[in-house]
Amino acid sequence: MEKITSETKIGVVKDHIPLKYNYTAGVAGDRFLQLLKQGKLQASQCTQCHKLYLPPKIFCKDCFSQLNEWKDVAEDSAYVYSFTSVKKEEGPRELIALVKFDGVEGGLLGRLKSSREEPRMGMKVRPVFKQKSERTGELSDIEYFEKVNY
Amino acid sequence: MATPRKVCVIGAGLTLFRRRMLETGKELSFEAVRMALDSAGIERKDVDTVVSGSAPDAFDGVHMKGEYLLDGSGAYRRPYSRVFVGGATGVYTPEAAWWHVASGMSEVCIAVAEEKMSPLQPHPAYAFWSIFDHDYERQLGTTLLWIFALEMRRYMAVHGIKEEEIAQVAVKNKKNAMDHPCAQLPANITVEDVMKSEPMVWPVKRLDVSPPSDGAAAVILASEAFAKKLTKEPVYVAGCGWNIDSTYWTDRDLYYPQYLENAGKMAYKMAGISNPRKEIDVAEVYDPFDYKELHHMEGLQLAKKGEAPKLTTRGITQRNGELPINPSGGLLGVGNPIAAAGMMKVCEIYFQLTGQAGKRQVKREVHTGLAQAWGDLMQYSSVFIMRRR
Ligand SMILES: [Zn+2]
Numbered sequence: 001m002e003k004i005t006s007e008t009k010i011g012v013v014k015d016h017i018p019l020k021y022n023y024t025a026g027v028a029g030d031r032f033l034q035l036l037k038q039g040k041l042q043a044s045q046c047t048q049c050h051k052l053y054l055p056p057k058i059f060c061k062d063c064f065s066q067l068n069e070w071k072d073v074a075e076d077s078a079y080v081y082s083f084t085s086v087k088k089e090e091g092p093r094e095l096i097a098l099v100k101f102d103g104v105e106g107g108l109l110g111r112l113k114s115s116r117e118e119p120r121m122g123m124k125v126r127p128v129f130k131q132k133s134e135r136t137g138e139l140s141d142i143e144y145f146e147k148v149n150y
Numbered sequence: 151m152a153t154p155r156k157v158c159v160i161g162a163g164l165t166l167f168r169r170r171m172l173e174t175g176k177e178l179s180f181e182a183v184r185m186a187l188d189s190a191g192i193e194r195k196d197v198d199t200v201v202s203g204s205a206p207d208a209f210d211g212v213h214m215k216g217e218y219l220l221d222g223s224g225a226y227r228r229p230y231s232r233v234f235v236g237g238a239t240g241v242y243t244p245e246a247a248w249w250h251v252a253s254g255m256s257e258v259c260i261a262v263a264e265e266k267m268s269p270l271q272p273h274p275a276y277a278f279w280s281i282f283d284h285d286y287e288r289q290l291g292t293t294l295l296w297i298f299a300l301e302m303r304r305y306m307a308v309h310g311i312k313e314e315e316i317a318q319v320a321v322k323n324k325k326n327a328m329d330h331p332c333a334q335l336p337a338n339i340t341v342e343d344v345m346k347s348e349p350m351v352w353p354v355k356r357l358d359v360s361p362p363s364d365g366a367a368a369v370i371l372a373s374e375a376f377a378k379k380l381t382k383e384p385v386y387v388a389g390c391g392w393n394i395d396s397t398y399w400t401d402r403d404l405y406y407p408q409y410l411e412n413a414g415k416m417a418y419k420m421a422g423i424s425n426p427r428k429e430i431d432v433a434e435v436y437d438p439f440d441y442k443e444l445h446h447m448e449g450l451q452l453a454k455k456g457e458a459p460k461l462t463t464r465g466i467t468q469r470n471g472e473l474p475i476n477p478s479g480g481l482l483g484v485g486n487p488i489a490a491a492g493m494m495k496v497c498e499i500y501f502q503l504t505g506q507a508g509k510r511q512v513k514r515e516v517h518t519g520l521a522q523a524w525g526d527l528m529q530y531s532s533v534f535i536m537r538r539r
Contacts, residue, residue, distance in 0.1 A: 007170040017211065023284040033285070055286055061396055082404065084299035085352040088291055096290065098300050098400060107400040109287055121307045140289050
């Protein structure tokens with residue numbers, strides 16, 4: 001069955017497919033990102049099953065009701081759920097964490113500010129926003145999460 | 151629920167799995183289907199329906215891959231469809247074929263899975279850019295490896311599992327693959343080799359990961375009446391299960407695949423299995439990463455939560471063990487042409503049940519075997535159980 005012994009000898013036809021996209025953030029996403037620009041972190045709430053969703057949604061995936069209530073996410077509720085260390089093609093090694101919030105369904109992926117201390121699973125953190133003038137209404141308005149001692 | 155009619159698997163075929171094959175996707179599909187037809191001893195004229203499975207179009211670089219692959223899949227002027235549930239596609243494809251036959255709509259159905267990942271430059275992993283959320287994940291430069299690293303880390307932290315314990319899976323599977331004629335990365339390596347291999351995204355290292363590949367695999371399903379014309383002792387489809395978790399992977403507790411437990415229970419119920427650990431004789435569980443074999447054994451109730459590494463250390467999952475897992479060599483050893491890799495597992499269970507696995511034949515007697523795949527964004531599982539009377 002083996003006909004090709006060296007894959008580098010296989011002839012190829014080169015091509016490039018240029019595609020560009022303009023995505024919308026959605027009804028919930030647009031509001032969430034505008035709030036983020038103001039330095040506020042809010043979750044949408046299901047009044048039926050009392051779940052808080054972050055990032056916010058306009059529907060509850062479980063009871064399937066429409067969500068209209070929004071609540072501030074308590075700043076001291078954030079913790080590192082899992083983390084890893086990544087190296088991109090350019091730049092230094094970075095710590096990336098999935099940050100969850102007590103009592104909230106979901107979480108946010110973000111950079112973790114390095115410190116002399118090794119990060120731990122469950123470590124309490126808080127979001128640090130960019131300077132107001134630099135915010136763009138994108139998730140990157142949260143510059144990083146940093147360890148806090150409550 | 152009306153009882154569906156009995157369905158049998160009557161043939162299997164697969165191509166070589168390689169980093170780059172000369173064959174196009176259509177040609178790979180043709181080779182797999184041709185081999186499956188020959189293995190069943192039938193011709194395309196005997197086939198009345200076809201299901202094709204393939205993962206993201208971005209790999210092949212051809213949109214509408216189902217349409218693109220149809221002639222090579224044997225579907226010309228037949229009822230035909232393509233199914234797609236990401237990495238779980240390979241095991242979901244024969245399930246879709248099962249509906250065709252179980253419903254009475256079809257007598258003989260080809261289920262073929264293809265993936266040609268090599269066209270995408272500079273690396274097939276770039277296709278995964280397009281699967282992440284554009285508002286919350288892509289900005290950071292999120293890659294699939296990051297997400298898997300977060301999941302692996304969580305699994306390790308909850309159960310206190312060491313990287314060395316996980317590495318044993320890569321060692322076992324790459325060794326098993328040395329007996330697979332289609333294998334891309336068979337190797338005799340040690341736990342130390344895995345530990346010393348290039349760090350990718352901590353704690354994931356080069357040898358923890360399966361390679362991208364080109365390849366195709368196929369099985370043929372038929373009604374019991376048709377199968378009995380070919381053999382006195384056909385292999386039956388005993389159970390099918392599939393299940394999906396939330397789109398939002400951040401909502402889930404990553405240490406345990408609940409969606410897989412659900413898919414497994416669905417398949418076990420259909421197969422009349424109450425104790426999978428005792429009643430499954432051999433299993434091919436999805437192993438794109440070594441930790442995933444362990445994670446999946448637990449989701450499938452083949453091990454208790456956190457127990458799979460211990461079973462591996464004790465040699466229970468070896469080919470000559472009490473519960474052989476991935477005797478084919480899995481994705482880690484045979485290769486990972488996404489949809490085709492899942493179907494390769496279905497083929498392996500068919501070969502094991504019919505005594506055609508050659509050097510890979512497991513030591514214990516096999517009556518019931520299971521194939522499982524995992525996909526979409528770490529949230530889908532498909533489970534296919536076959537049984538020889
Ligand atoms: Zn609700």
